[in-house]
Amino acid sequence: MKRYDFKAVESKWQKYWDEHGTFKASDDFSKKKFYSLVEFPYPSGHGMHVGHIKAYSGLEVVSRKRRMEGYNVLFPIGFDAYGLPTENTAIKDNIHPRIVTDRNIEKFTNQLKTVGFSFDWSRVVDTTEESYYKWTQWIFLKMFENGLVFRDKTSVNYCPSCKVVLSNEDSQGGKCDVCHSDIIQKTKEVWYLRITEYADKLLQGLEEVDYLPNVRLQQENWIGKSTGAFVNFKIKEQDEKLRIYTTRPDTLYGVTFMVIAPEHPMIQKYRDSISNIDALDAYKTECAKKSEFERTQLVKDKTGVKIEGLTAINPITNKEIPIYISDYVMMGYGTGAIMAVPAHDTRDYDFAKKFGIDIIEVIKGGDITKEAYTGEGELVNSGELNGISNKKDAIAKMLEVLDKLGCGEKGVQFKMKDWAFNRQRYWGEPGTDGESPLAKNDSFVNCKCPKCNKDARRETDTMPQWAGSSWYFLRYCDPKNDNEFASQEALKYWMPVDWYNGGMEHVTRHMIYSRFWHKFLYDLGLVPTSEPYAKRTAQGLILGPDGEKMSKSRGNVIDPNDVVEEYGADVLRLYVLFMGDYEKAAPWSESSIKGCKRFADKVWGLQDIVTDEEGYSDKLVSAFHKTIKKVTEDIEAMKFNTAIAAMMSLINEIYNVGSITKGELGAFAIMLYPFAPHVAEEMYSSVFGKVLSEQEWITYDEALCKDDTIEIVVQVNGKLKAKLNIAVDADKDSVIAQAMADEKVKEATDGKNIVKQIYVPNKLVNIVAK
RNA sequence: GCCGAUGUGGUGGAAUGGCAGACACGCUCGACUCAAAAUCGAGUACUUCACGGUGUGCGGGUUCAAGUCCCGCCAUCGGCACCA
Numbered sequence: 087m088k089r090y091d092f093k094a095v096e097s098k099w100q101k102y103w104d105e106h107g108t109f110k111a112s113d114d115f116s117k118k119k120f121y122s123l124v125e126f127p128y129p130s131g132h133g134m135h136v137g138h139i140k141a142y143s144g145l146e147v148v149s150r151k152r153r154m155e156g157y158n159v160l161f162p163i164g165f166d167a168y169g170l171p172t173e174n175t176a177i178k179d180n181i182h183p184r185i186v187t188d189r190n191i192e193k194f195t196n197q198l199k200t201v202g203f204s205f206d207w208s209r210v211v212d213t214t215e216e217s218y219y220k221w222t223q224w225i226f227l228k229m230f231e232n233g234l235v236f237r238d239k240t241s242v243n244y245c246p247s248c249k250v251v252l253s254n255e256d257s258q259g260g261k262c263d264v265c266h267s268d269i270i271q272k273t274k275e276v277w278y279l280r281i282t283e284y285a286d287k288l289l290q291g292l293e294e295v296d297y298l299p300n301v302r303l304q305q306e307n308w309i310g311k312s313t314g315a316f317v318n319f320k321i322k323e324q325d326e327k328l329r330i331y332t333t334r335p336d337t338l339y340g341v342t343f344m345v346i347a348p349e350h351p352m353i354q355k356y357r358d359s360i361s362n363i364d365a366l367d368a369y370k371t372e373c374a375k376k377s378e379f380e381r382t383q384l385v386k387d388k389t390g391v392k393i394e395g396l397t398a399i400n401p402i403t404n405k406e407i408p409i410y411i412s413d414y415v416m417m418g419y420g421t422g423a424i425m426a427v428p429a430h431d432t433r434d435y436d437f438a439k440k441f442g443i444d445i446i447e448v449i450k451g452g453d454i455t456k457e458a459y460t461g462e463g464e465l466v467n468s469g470e471l472n473g474i475s476n477k478k479d480a481i482a483k484m485l486e487v488l489d490k491l492g493c494g495e496k497g498v499q500f501k502m503k504d505w506a507f508n509r510q511r512y513w514g515e516p517g518t519d520g521e522s523p524l525a526k527n528d529s530f531v532n533c534k535c536p537k538c539n540k541d542a543r544r545e546t547d548t549m550p551q552w553a554g555s556s557w558y559f560l561r562y563c564d565p566k567n568d569n570e571f572a573s574q575e576a577l578k579y580w581m582p583v584d585w586y587n588g589g590m591e592h593v594t595r596h597m598i599y600s601r602f603w604h605k606f607l608y609d610l611g612l613v614p615t616s617e618p619y620a621k622r623t624a625q626g627l628i629l630g631p632d633g634e635k636m637s638k639s640r641g642n643v644i645d646p647n648d649v650v651e652e653y654g655a656d657v658l659r660l661y662v663l664f665m666g667d668y669e670k671a672a673p674w675s676e677s678s679i680k681g682c683k684r685f686a687d688k689v690w691g692l693q694d695i696v697t698d699e700e701g702y703s704d705k706l707v708s709a710f711h712k713t714i715k716k717v718t719e720d721i722e723a724m725k726f727n728t729a730i731a732a733m734m735s736l737i738n739e740i741y742n743v744g745s746i747t748k749g750e751l752g753a754f755a756i757m758l759y760p761f762a763p764h765v766a767e768e769m770y771s772s773v774f775g776k777v778l779s780e781q782e783w784i785t786y787d788e789a790l791c792k793d794d795t796i797e798i799v800v801q802v803n804g805k806l807k808a809k810l811n812i813a814v815d816a817d818k819d820s821v822i823a824q825a826m827a828d829e830k831v832k833e834a835t836d837g838k839n840i841v842k843q844i845y846v847p848n849k850l851v852n853i854v855a856k
Numbered sequence: 857g858c859c860g861a862u863g864u865g866g867u868g869g870a871a872u873g874g875c876a877g878a879c880a881c882g883c884u885c886g887a888c889u890c891a892a893a894a895u896c897g898a899g900u901a902c903u904u905c906a907c908g909g910u911g912u913g914c915g916g917g918u919u920c921a922a923g924u925c926c927c928g929c930c931a932u933c934g935g936c937a938c939c940a
Contacts, residue, residue: 303860307936314940332940414938424940433938501939590934664880666869678868681880728870731879799875804921806875844920850874854920
């Protein structure tokens with residue numbers, strides 16, 4: 087047999103698939119469908135990363151299997167091509183970003199094809215093409231018309247290095263997502279999408295989808311629903327009420343002070359009647375200078391200033407309560423004001439200690455001279471609530487009281503904020519400070535209103551990169567449509583996405599955003615399902631050989647091109663799936679990949695030992711059925727590593743037997759096909775003269791997965807003593823008799839009382855002897 | 857601080873409560889070779905000459921039987937973070 091020339095074979099089949107449109111999704115909407123989606127890449131100039139290969143290989147395997155199972159499979163790919171690096175290259179090389187983008191897309195396309203992914207290349211979507219982005223704009227306008235877009239002058243996350251406003255999601259941890267600079271707060275007028283309107287729907291929708299538990303949890307945390315109460319405190323000196331939000335209305339009797347955010351409007355409103363307004367202004371200025379990072383670093387040390395001239399009245403005790411400003415209360419959450427209960431809240435406790443404020447215990451169970459007690463317990467010092475020890479009951483009772491007094495009610499809050507939507511970029515790169523470079527282009531900026539034809543000023547900011555990716559899965563259903571973003575017919579057939587795989591890093595941004603857009607379109611009756619993705623999984627990172635995250639600065643990046651060049655696409659695909667649990671991070675190993683190379687060579691070598699017989703041989707029939715079952719099931723569970731391991735075991739067994747029937751070789755090729763399609767196709771076509779891509783998935787017979795005899799374990803007191811070969815499903819008495827007759831067992835039980843004999847059919851016997 | 861995940865040989869990793877270490881890498885020895893690579897064969901948790909004993913982060917527990925279940929720690933990673 088000639089040596090396996092993977093280069094020739096791989097390019098031969100890639101060409102064949104391409105020319106025959108093997109992976110094109112059919113427009114025959116009567117067939118059963120399967121829509122598998124992977125996150126489309128940002129086409130950077132560096133080309134693909136091995137992480138992309140792993141991310142796509144999972145559903146690649148599933149998609150190839152589904153086609154063989156008779157599904158009409160939509161497995162599309164596209165490019166999320168707006169972005170800052172492209173802009174930088176364009177400026178550096180003095181060319182239009184369009185050219186850079188086209189160049190990079192071409193590079194990615196070639197690389198993806200070289201790996202042999204079974205994408206439907208006839209449906210490629212590019213978010214920067216007018217035929218695509220006009221629909222992105224169209225959806226934005228629909229949102230505008232429906233009151234989900236607004237402009238507001240508020241404090242925003244601003245990256246002083248990129249000179250751009252960022253959403254909360256893009257500035258997690260107080261760092262810019264692009265350049266990792268510290269984010270500062272800046273007052274600016276920006277566009278917002280009212281995503282908070284959908285907070286509850288986004289949370290409830292999680293009930294009806296099948297997401298990885300971790301994915302679901304992160305979304306829940308991000309949405310951050312909390313239930314509690316709004317309470318209105320009268321202001322003694324003014325005809326005014328201070329409204330606060332609390333999750334613990336049951337502790338209202340323990341309030342000893344109030345805290346409002348430094349930016350709280352009440353300060354401006356009554357500045358003339360506040361005697362220490364200068365001190366308050368100075369504190370506010372100081373806070374504004376702090377970065378998000380500094381603000382959270384100083385958690386231990388509480389600062390603040392007492393407001394002289396405004397005093398709150400506790401609505402149920404009528405006691406006077408001092409009001410402070412402090413930066414541990416944020417204007418952006420709740421009402422920007424809190425009632426402080428130092429006995430039962432750690433932050434309030436720290437503040438009270440520092441400012442010498444009373445601490446009143448209202449819940450028994452801790453020692454409030456030492457620290458705040460945040461647990462549950464019996465209520466004390468709380469009037470009509472005294473004696474209640476269940477938190478739920480206490481809260482319910484307090485809500486009743488507040489309702490009677492007309493000074494408070496049940497309330498719900500979300501951590502999620504509205505989505506700051508505009509970016510001061512052209513393709514991404516900022517120009518002048520805080521404005522897109524387009525703002526300097528008068529002929530672009532000055533225009534006529536399309537409705538009333540009066541002079542108008544054109545918006546020069548762009549949408550964030552997240553806009554294009556918020557609906558791309560819909561466009562794939564009908565990518566060439568020029569009249570609609572996609573036809574209702576196509577959407578009804580293909581949606582929802584049956585299985586979506588991607589990275590964990592997109593769970594709180596891309597996924598939340600796209601679910602929001604989709605739910606909006608659903609409410610307009612423009613998409614058929616309330617959720618876009620029926621199932622979501624996530625692959626683990628591929629780490630560098632040193633076990634660290636791959637990065638250019640560490641110099642531990644593996645280029646998939648090099649791997650394809652040296653070992654071939656099949657081996658690369660096998661290895662990224664074999665290296666470990668698909669959902670967990672695993673380090674790349676230069677030597678481990680050789681195991682996959684050897685496996686591929688052994689597969690090729692099967693042709694040397696193939697016989698003319700059809701069907702299975704007696705020696706291998708159960709091994710084959712077992713392996714087919716294992717591979718079939720493991721693919722569905724994304725346990726690709728053990729599926730490949732099972733095929734490796736089988737091939738070792740085949741070589742031990744020394745020959746393989748034609749039928750067995752065919753079965754092996756089918757199993758292997760989703761993982762290593764090139765070698766499988768070549769081998770199959772040379773033995774059968776048929777194209778493997780057109781064959782059906784192989785089935786197994788449960789009855790044939792069993793051997794006639796089976797080895798069972800004999801234990802005495804849980805310790806292994808012997809092994810027995812018995813007939814499958816042998817009866818208990820005969821197996822135990824055989825076990826007791828064993829020399830080792832006799833020795834171990836000699837002179838002891840047999841207390842119990844346990845028989846687990848086809849597994850083991852355990853004899854308990856004392 | 858809160859939430860979540862993970863912890864198994866020299867390495868990556870397998871194990872519906874039922875033989876711990878599948879599969880693979882690496883290593884050792886052997887075959888082939890002038891030699892090397894490739895390939896093939898044997899071995900490879902620790903300990904013991906051996907019989908045996910000990911082993912899944914640590915300490916308890918449940919069970920005939922625990923890597924797996926329960927309780928309490930420790931460590932690492934990820935997410936959120938003055939969210940009232």
